Amino acid sequence: MQQFVNLTLGGVIIGAVYAAFALALVLIWRSTRIVNFAQGAMAALTTFIALSLIEGGQSYWVGLAVALVAGLVIGAVVERVVIRPVEGGPELNAVIVTLGLFIAIQALISVLFGVNQRAFVAPFSTIGFRAGDFTLALSPNTLFTLGAVLLVMVGLIALFRFTRVGLAMRASAFGQEVARLLGVRVGRMLTLGWALAAVVGSLAGMLIAAEVTFVAPTFMDSLIVFGFVAAVLGGLDSPIGAVVGGLLLGLALSYVRGYIDDTLVGLAALVILVVVLLVRPGGLFSTTQTRRA
Amino acid sequence: MAAATVATTLAACGGGDSGGGGGGGDSAENEASDIGITEDSIKLGAHYPLTGVAAPGYSEIPTGVQAYFDFVNANGGVNGRQIEFVYRDDAYNPTNTSQVVNQLVLEDEVFAIMSGLGTPTHNAVTDFLNSEGVPDLFVSSGSRLWDDPEEKPYTFGWQPDYEIEGKIIGQYVAENFPDAKVGLFLQGDDFGEDGSAGARQFLEDQIVAEETYVPGNTDVRPQISALQAAGADFILGFNVPSYTALSQLTALQLGYDPQWFYSNVGSDPVLVGSLLARFSEGAISDASLLDGVLTTEYIPGVDNPDNEWTQLWQRVWEESGQEGELSNYRAYGMSQAYTMVQALQSAGQNPTRDDLVAAVEQAGSEWQGPGFAPFRYSEDKHAGYSGMLVSRLLGEGSEELTPVLVTDNGDAEITEAENEPASPPESGIPDEEPIN
Numbered sequence: 001m002q003q004f005v006n007l008t009l010g011g012v013i014i015g016a017v018y019a020a021f022a023l024a025l026v027l028i029w030r031s032t033r034i035v036n037f038a039q040g041a042m043a044a045l046t047t048f049i050a051l052s053l054i055e056g057g058q059s060y061w062v063g064l065a066v067a068l069v070a071g072l073v074i075g076a077v078v079e080r081v082v083i084r085p086v087e088g089g090p091e092l093n094a095v096i097v098t099l100g101l102f103i104a105i106q107a108l109i110s111v112l113f114g115v116n117q118r119a120f121v122a123p124f125s126t127i128g129f130r131a132g133d134f135t136l137a138l139s140p141n142t143l144f145t146l147g148a149v150l151l152v153m154v155g156l157i158a159l160f161r162f163t164r165v166g167l168a169m170r171a172s173a174f175g176q177e178v179a180r181l182l183g184v185r186v187g188r189m190l191t192l193g194w195a196l197a198a199v200v201g202s203l204a205g206m207l208i209a210a211e212v213t214f215v216a217p218t219f220m221d222s223l224i225v226f227g228f229v230a231a232v233l234g235g236l237d238s239p240i241g242a243v244v245g246g247l248l249l250g251l252a253l254s255y256v257r258g259y260i261d262d263t264l265v266g267l268a269a270l271v272i273l274v275v276v277l278l279v280r281p282g283g284l285f286s287t288t289q290t291r292r293a
Numbered sequence: 294m295a296a297a298t299v300a301t302t303l304a305a306c307g308g309g310d311s312g313g314g315g316g317g318g319d320s321a322e323n324e325a326s327d328i329g330i331t332e333d334s335i336k337l338g339a340h341y342p343l344t345g346v347a348a349p350g351y352s353e354i355p356t357g358v359q360a361y362f363d364f365v366n367a368n369g370g371v372n373g374r375q376i377e378f379v380y381r382d383d384a385y386n387p388t389n390t391s392q393v394v395n396q397l398v399l400e401d402e403v404f405a406i407m408s409g410l411g412t413p414t415h416n417a418v419t420d421f422l423n424s425e426g427v428p429d430l431f432v433s434s435g436s437r438l439w440d441d442p443e444e445k446p447y448t449f450g451w452q453p454d455y456e457i458e459g460k461i462i463g464q465y466v467a468e469n470f471p472d473a474k475v476g477l478f479l480q481g482d483d484f485g486e487d488g489s490a491g492a493r494q495f496l497e498d499q500i501v502a503e504e505t506y507v508p509g510n511t512d513v514r515p516q517i518s519a520l521q522a523a524g525a526d527f528i529l530g531f532n533v534p535s536y537t538a539l540s541q542l543t544a545l546q547l548g549y550d551p552q553w554f555y556s557n558v559g560s561d562p563v564l565v566g567s568l569l570a571r572f573s574e575g576a577i578s579d580a581s582l583l584d585g586v587l588t589t590e591y592i593p594g595v596d597n598p599d600n601e602w603t604q605l606w607q608r609v610w611e612e613s614g615q616e617g618e619l620s621n622y623r624a625y626g627m628s629q630a631y632t633m634v635q636a637l638q639s640a641g642q643n644p645t646r647d648d649l650v651a652a653v654e655q656a657g658s659e660w661q662g663p664g665f666a667p668f669r670y671s672e673d674k675h676a677g678y679s680g681m682l683v684s685r686l687l688g689e690g691s692e693e694l695t696p697v698l699v700t701d702n703g704d705a706e707i708t709e710a711e712n713e714p715a716s717p718p719e720s721g722i723p724d725e726e727p728i729n
Contacts, residue, residue: 003522006547010514055571115344115352117535119571126546135548137514212511213542214535214568218345222509257515262506263481 006137007258008251013142015250016149017211020204021220021227022234022242023152024197029236030160031169031193033091034083035228037098040220041105042078042198043205046070047215048113050206051120060123067202075198079191087190088176109217122210145207149243152200156239159196169193225266226253229273235283245284248272323373326643329404333373335637338397339380339408340390340415341433347385350534350564350622351410354433355380357606357626358408360613361634365722367612371637379403385410387417394418398427405430405649408451408629412436412483423447428649430636431629431677435558436483437702440676447646449653449670451629451677453591454702455484455531458556458681459491461698462529462589464707465683466554467495473552474501476525478516478540480532481505488531488556494704501525506536517543520551527552532559538568541583553586560588561621562596562686583686587694591681592628592663594621596690602628602663605717628663634723635660641727648729655728661715662723665697676702680710 021039028036049070050063082101086093124140160166171179172189180186208223209215230249234241249272256268276284323332330336343352355378362376370376379401381393390409397403398421405428409415412434419438422429423445431451432439435458439450466475475496479485485505493500502523504516517540520528528551530540537559544550559565562583569583593600603619606627610619617623637644639652639660657670666680680699684691697710718724 003518006518006522007515010512010518014512014514110344116349117568119568121571126542128546128548130548135546137518137547139546213539214511216345216349219511222511254515257510257512258519261481262504262510262516265507265510 002134007254009137011251011254015247016146017208018226018230018249019243019246020149020207021223022231022246023239024201024204025231026239026242027197027200031173032190033173034094038101038105039201040224041102042074043201044217044220045105045109046202047205047209048109064206067206068199071198071202072195075195076191079194106217117214117216120209120215148207153239153243229269233276233284235285238285241283241285321642324643327645329402334377335374336377336403338401338403338406340383340393341380341410342385343382345384353620353622354626356615357623358630360609361627361630363613364609365634368722371634372642383414385414387414390414390417398425407431407633408433419445419448426646428646431632437487442673442675447650449675453678453681454676455487456491456702457700458589459488460494460700461681461707463492463495470527473499473527474525475499475527475529476501476520477503478528478530478532479505481507485531513539513543517547521547521549525551530555530559534559534561534564537565555588557589563620586686588684589681590684591665591678594624595619601716605721631662635725638725639728641729652728666699666710667712
């Protein structure tokens with residue numbers, strides 16, 4: 001029983017981490033119709049910036065604030081300088097550029113911060129709460145992670161559904177020409193979309209770093225795959241979908257690890273992805289299956 | 294490349310006196326007897342993860358090897374030849390390993406490969422090296438794959454393999470913790486499988502759970518929860534150092550406090566301690582997390598500062614003037630380099646590649662060196678050290694719990710080692726007789 005409870009709690013936590021990452025992917029997809037493979041490397045970069053501040057004696061919260069601001073700047077710069085020239089061309093070009101960016105940023109992190117693993121201390125205690133005789137895999141820090149992910153999800157839903165900026169961003173993503181005719185400053189919206197996504201990515205990086213405990217320049221690599229699967233499960237277009245997808249994936253993989261075998265985790269993620277796409281090709285939360293950019 | 298240039302310059306100064314070499318053949322002259330060997334130099338190659346996930350710790354090994362070769366070169370080299378040591382980064386990726394070993398053999402034209410690090414990585418190149426007839430000595434991995442004289446006549450292991458380590462640990466636990474409910478925490482490859490196979494020879498009835506992890510999956514909560522749920526009160530880990538740190542922290546988070554036993558690979562107290570240091574600053578616990586953890590040792594390291602070999606390594610390291618401090622990884626590299634010099638001396642004044650292999654097979658089991666137990670080398674056996682001892686970690690040091698125990702693969706008995714521990718020679722450089 002304790003094992004089931006702890007596998008479930010562990011699955012929810014790691015699922016929230018996948019969800020945090022998936023949210024950033026969804027944000028870029030909604031605002032620019034690009035899957036950003038450099039997301040993980042960008043988040044790793046801001047996490048390392050924060051980590052050096054924290055190791056230098058600053059508090060976690062200063063590090064977090066700097067990471068978010070750095071994410072905002074990096075996201076905007078990347079969109080303006082690297083992505084803008086290939087925007088409007090074939091979709092594949094932009095995707096390939098993000099792959100190249102992924103490798104370049106990861107190399108940059110190694111150059112700036114070294115290749116060694118470093119400890120990342122969580123902002124709150126990671127000692128599990130006790131329930132009667134046993135310790136739950138639920139700690140103050142995991143509550144913080146869950147809360148932050150839910151807050152971002154609600155914020156994104158609110159942004160896209162209730163604000164003019166959110167509407168303009170969606171319009172820019174779906175039809176640049178039409179949006180432009182209607183007076184939307186499409187260029188600015190695309191930059192804003194990347195900048196916001198990078199902020200969410202930076203937050204995800206900080207939350208993930210605290211959960212994985214040790215970070216190296218490549219620490220986001222395995223999460224890119226799972227975050228992507230989570231986002232696709234949810235339909236790639238829906239913040240709620242990303243979170244639900246992340247949680248489902250986290251739970252499923254946690255049970256696979258605890259009850260079957262750790263070596264099957266990659267396979268299990270793939271099976272889940274294929275099954276969901278066979279049953280609902282648009283993902284679990286797709287609204288209109290034919291809607292395309 | 295810089296290293297090679299330095300070595301050549303030194304050769305010009307030191308070519309005259311052949312003081313450091315083995316005896317025999319004083320009258321004969323040095324010849325370029327095979328690829329990678331000239332009158333005054335000998336070129337050796339290696340591959341290590343210098344970047345990437347496996348780099349922490351392991352990337353220090355070549356600096357130790359280099360430091361010892363510098364020391365030997367400064368004292369005249371081997372048979373008057375300066376050793377050039379060329380090593381390349383494979384980032385612990387077997388595809389890269391194939392590429393860099395190709396470069397080492399075909400472009401750099403090394404005489405032999407030594408100390409190639411990692412099971413999946415090195416396994417990608419043994420076929421190539423054996424088909425090319427390149428000696429592939431002292432692989433830095435405890436896999437049993439290197440002991441296959443029929444199929445891989447040029448490949449030799451060095452450290453005790455994971456199976457005999459598992460056996461020695463298994464017997465120790467069965468004798469000293471007969472009531473323990475043992476849980477296994479294993480890396481999901483040869484390392485975990487061989488260790489588990491060895492331990493199960495003695496612990497089959499005591500093992501209540503076996504959990505594996507895949508390197509790269511950093512969430513070990515499910516595995517540790519499963520071990521806890523199975524009621525294991527003694528965890529035996531065949532894992533790498535970062536997973537020692539992860540399993541310790543995860544167990545702490547889950548309120549789980551079994552006795553831990555980490556095999557040699559995962560227990561480096563300095564590396565694990567540096568990973569855990571920030572967590573013991575008050576955020577989690579004030580206690581040194583690894584105190585009281587059991588492990589095994591087969592060569593002296595920095596946790597035995599009074600050992601004569603450690604003192605020699607300390608001297609060599611300081612003389613090399615490289616950055617950083619002597620670590621167990623550097624001591625490991627120096628110990629391998631010491632064995633390599635023994636092999637080169639035994640191979641004679643003008644060796645061919647086949648002479649080097651014959652030297653290890655014929656003389657290797659007699660070499661005295663830093664290792665606690667003798668090597669198992671022979672024409673039918675290419676496995677390295679035959680044993681180790683069990684110890685307990687205390688701070689950054691350790692205390693020995695058993696004498697040196699030696700054994701062999703399969704159901705060979707475990708016995709106490711008969712050899713006395715060897716002292717390093719005065720000069721710090723071995724002096725082996727050539728085999729021919």
